Amino acid sequence: VVTPDxxxxxxxVADKYALPMVKITGGQRIDLLxxxxxxxxxxxxxLGMPSGYAYSKAVRTVKTCVGTDFCRFGLGDAxxxxxxxxxxxxxxxxxxxxxxxxxGCPRNCxxxxxxxxxxxxxxxxxxxxxxxxxxxxxxxGDLLATVGTGEEAIRIALAFLQxxxxxxxxxxxxxxxxxxxxxxxxxxxxxxxDRQAALIExxxxxxxxxxxxxxxxxxxxxxxxQFSELDSxxxxxxxxxxxx
Amino acid sequence: VTARHCSTVVxxxxxxxxxxxxxxxxxxxxxxxxxxxSVEVEGRRIAVFRLPGGWAAIDAxxxxxxxxxxxxxxxxxxxxxxxxxxxxxxxxxxxxxGGAVVAVHEVHERAGExxxxxx
Numbered sequence: 001v002v003t004p005d006x007x008x009x010x011x012x013v014a015d016k017y018a019l020p021m022v023k024i025t026g027g028q029r030i031d032l033l034x035x036x037x038x039x040x041x042x043x044x045x046x047l048g049m050p051s052g053y054a055y056s057k058a059v060r061t062v063k064t065c066v067g068t069d070f071c072r073f074g075l076g077d078a079x080x081x082x083x084x085x086x087x088x089x090x091x092x093x094x095x096x097x098x099x100x101x102x103x104g105c106p107r108n109c110x111x112x113x114x115x116x117x118x119x120x121x122x123x124x125x126x127x128x129x130x131x132x133x134x135x136x137x138x139x140x141g142d143l144l145a146t147v148g149t150g151e152e153a154i155r156i157a158l159a160f161l162q163x164x165x166x167x168x169x170x171x172x173x174x175x176x177x178x179x180x181x182x183x184x185x186x187x188x189x190x191x192x193x194d195r196q197a198a199l200i201e202x203x204x205x206x207x208x209x210x211x212x213x214x215x216x217x218x219x220x221x222x223x224x225x226q227f228s229e230l231d232s233x234x235x236x237x238x239x240x241x242x243x244x
Numbered sequence: 245v246t247a248r249h250c251s252t253v254v255x256x257x258x259x260x261x262x263x264x265x266x267x268x269x270x271x272x273x274x275x276x277x278x279x280x281x282s283v284e285v286e287g288r289r290i291a292v293f294r295l296p297g298g299w300a301a302i303d304a305x306x307x308x309x310x311x312x313x314x315x316x317x318x319x320x321x322x323x324x325x326x327x328x329x330x331x332x333x334x335x336x337x338x339x340x341x342g343g344a345v346v347a348v349h350e351v352h353e354r355a356g357e358x359x360x361x362x363x
Binding site for chain 1: 269270273274275276279281282283284292314315358
């Protein structure tokens with residue numbers, strides 16, 4: 001979900017830096033492609049919004065359909081549940097990337113069946129699918145549980161995420177981990193009330209320690225030449241110089 | 245972007261026969277330990293790395309698909325290309341687990357400044 005104002009700001013930045021391509025991604029992010037490294041801190045400064053984590057072994061943006069308000073088929077509020085799930089997960093690092101989606105009915109517009117974590121609204125509740133994929137491996141996720149509310153679905157998704165964070169091997173996608181560990185073992189760990197509570201507690205500790213906007217570092221670089229080469233300067237520094 | 249000019253001023257204690265071929269490319273503080281930064285010298289983009297035991301310089305473009313080797317992760321005197329994971333020894337330029345080679349250049353530290361000579 002974006003506001004017209006945010007879209008305008010993104011368009012202004014694309015114009016200002018003459019970025020060669022603007023593209024909507026499958027994860028419903030907006031790509032600004034072809035920027036030079038030196039431009040990045042200044043671009044993020046002008047955008048004034050966190051990046052969508054399209055890189056690193058971390059949780060990606062949550063894809064959703066339009067949900068119930070503007071779709072005659074919608075059974076569950078995919079927008080609100082998706083936003084809440086994304087807020088709950090953003091910034092967490094994981095053994096490999098974690099794609100997820102929330103879709104408002106089994107027509108599956110948000111492709112939740114083929115995500116690492118997928119929530120699907122059904123009559124009377126939500127289904128949680130895990131271990132789906134639609135990249136070099138195509139796999140429909142396994143149904144982990146069916147629950148009554150979006151809140152419960154998010155809790156189970158987070159418990160699953162934490163179990164994967166703890167048990168998944170480096171560079172092992174959720175489907176690989178699921179096939180190695182087995183859906184029954186995962187179900188037992190994630191659905192047992194005590195073990196689920198423990199997973200959620202450890203998730204909370206990890207979440208409290210992470211920063212959903214890695215580009216805040218632009219204001220206090222780890223190293224003065226973090227964003228420049230030997231023969232170039234960060235454009236943010238140049239702007240600061242011009243104003244000083 | 246204003247390019248920082250690379251001077252070709254002669255450092256005092258270099259061999260006079262070869263001195264003209266050395267280019268000042270920056271200061272030691274420009275490159276953090278175990279990282280690389282690139283610089284253009286004689287029309288070539290060269291990656292300069294700071295290692296625990298000194299300095300290394302290789303062609304910045306990965307021979308595989310042109311990836312920026314200066315942005316690669318440095319470990320065990322090797323750099324791993326950020327694009328497709330090809331790994332090169334920073335001393336010899338030889339690819340690890342493959343037959344490719346990147347050109348290795350000379351880089352010296354003098355009075356806090358970095359001087360480079362293209363091979």
